[in-house]
Amino acid sequence: MSTTLLLAILLVIAAVAFVLGRMRAGALSQGRSSALHSRPNYYGAFVALAAFLPSLILVAVWLTISPFVINSAVRDTFPQEVKNQSEAQQSLAHGMVTTIARGLPFLTEEEIAGIRQDPSTLQSVFAARRFAVAAEAQPYMLDSAATLNAMSQTSRTTLSALALLLSIVGAFFALRMVAPRFRARNQVERVMLWSLLLASSIAILTTVGIVASMATEALRFFTMVPAHEFFFGTVWDPRFAGAGASSSGQFGLIPLLAGTLYIGFVAMLVAVPVGLFAAIYMAEYASPRMRSTAKPLLEVLAGIPTIVYGFFALVTVGPFLRDISAQLSGLVTGDYTSFIEAQSVITAGIVMGIMLIPYVSSLSDDIITAVPRALRDGSLGLGATRSETIKRVILPAALPGIVGALLMTASRAIGETMIVVLAAGVAARMQLNPFEPMTTVTVKIVNQLTGDLEFTSPQTLVAFALGITLFCITLALNIYALYIVRKYREQYE
């Protein structure tokens, strides 16, 4: 039977087990709920879990392992000369066998006999049934496919039988365990606890996995390029081997890091004052009605995909800055050449700053509103004005939290890619003029990983070294921010 049907049946068994467990608990208590350790529903839930969970685990494990077992068994049936071929060839043969196996049940006896006579007709017969077979079939494939089908069939039947049996046995023993002093609630809660733990460990394990995979690739890079050349190199020029260069180029991190920090700095210069003032207005001055409309509107900005901000930079802000600088220099010197390039640090910084405003304002707003009303009243009660209260009591009290929020925002600025590509270009340059293009770490990661690549050359592996560097920077920022925010929380309560 199919997996879906099997699971459905298991669920039905679990439901029945639930009812039985509850009824049994009810019968044992003879109507006095105090006679039971837990409420009857917990007994029901315990029996249901005992019926369902072991079978579910069995199904999951079986479905994970059985394909491997069957595959190797099927490959065993291949003739010796196929086994002697390369791994790629064997894979191909195996793929064909799988397709044939899928089509086989739809063929009539005569058709199968016909194919046995002349394997070359297989492709056309299968095509008529809308199964595409890649190449001319070999006679042995038909047998292998039959073996495959047979084994799958056996596997399924065995699994179904075992799972159902396990389910019923589980329910039976759980039912036997139901007794007034049996601590059903504790058992059920333990299962819940484990499932919660499982969920959270999946997230953590994934992170660990990502870091580990990045780290191994980065280590391979450092075997090809010395770490000090990467971390302290001031030239970024990763020539691709195809360009006919003798060396593999230079992989200096510094220009990229400088660009990242420079653009991030300009962005924060825009985002921090505007966001903070917006937050102060929202938290302290806005009427409830104003707040309830303006705050969501501001937060909509946070939902705009950054590529859209990129367009905005490319089409509007960049040309605007270029034109206005041309006008300005024209007014001053009479020479109408613009001193701001359309793609520049300042364009990317301004647009990224606009993107960050809602983060700064909504995080700071939450922090400012969290300052207890008692402090506000205390200050107002002493005859301080609203602005004195904000400047001297509320902001100092909220400062650690705001700094934490700003650090988190900064780590977003560092990770941003699309805006930079469109607004500041992809040229890795080391310079201080904000009106000229520069680029960032993330942009270069994308750059190195686009196109047709092999993951063996330093040109591609450098992306992982860049990635892990960036990861470390943002992680450090975030940890520091969390630390500050937590310290600030302890201050009240």
Added chain:
Amino acid sequence: MTEAATEELLDKKMNAVPLKMVGKDVSVYYGDKRALYDVNLNVRENTVTALIGPSGCGKSTFLRTLNRMNDTIDGCRVTGTITLDGDDIYDSSIDVVELRARVGMVFQKPNPFPKSIYENVAYGPRIHGLAKSKADLDQVVEQSLQKAGLWNEVKDRLHEGGTGLSGGQQQRLCIARAVAVSPEVILMDEPCSALDPIATARVEELIHELRTNFTIVIVTHSMQQAARVSQRTAMFHLGNLVEENDTDKMFTNPDDQRTQDYIMGRFG
């Protein structure tokens, strides 16, 4: 002397004390909900006036009208007149900041700022420009802490955080903070409700001493406290002022049946 004659004499004596604040037909609304009904209440100079009554009867609300702290609550509206030394404090010519400097406030829960003890006390004088120099300010801080009976306990740790003090010390710090602005009236909203009995006794003692320099209005839910610290008592019930009288008379022979019931603990 007859009882009536004694009473008359007492009344005369008390009536001789000038009125610091006068509330006339004061009503307060929170949105559509009315919290106070035409309250007429006088606050006498250098006197401790206690406001008592079951919770929710409007004591805090009335107290807050006296320095317009109700202005900070959305949707709160005050009608009637309240005067301070004869001037209507709700008049548009009155600067609420100036008013709150003259009528200070101490809250139910101690709420020191997350700053040093010194900065807490110096806060008011700083914003009102009361001290010309650093030495001046030091002096104001010392005097205020002394008046609040806290100087000896904190003089060696003036620059440590005010939130690190015990609850009772924090409340006295808040009193020092209010005193530092040299107000004429100090409003206290259940200043001891978050304190233990010993800290409460300290604060009550302090209120006694402060009376010589300040006019005090105190909200309290404790009958004994009202009896101990105040000279005049006003009893509120369901937003109405039930009775206002000398504290001695109030607790021995109240005019109103409801006051008697409340004091005897029949409701509340």
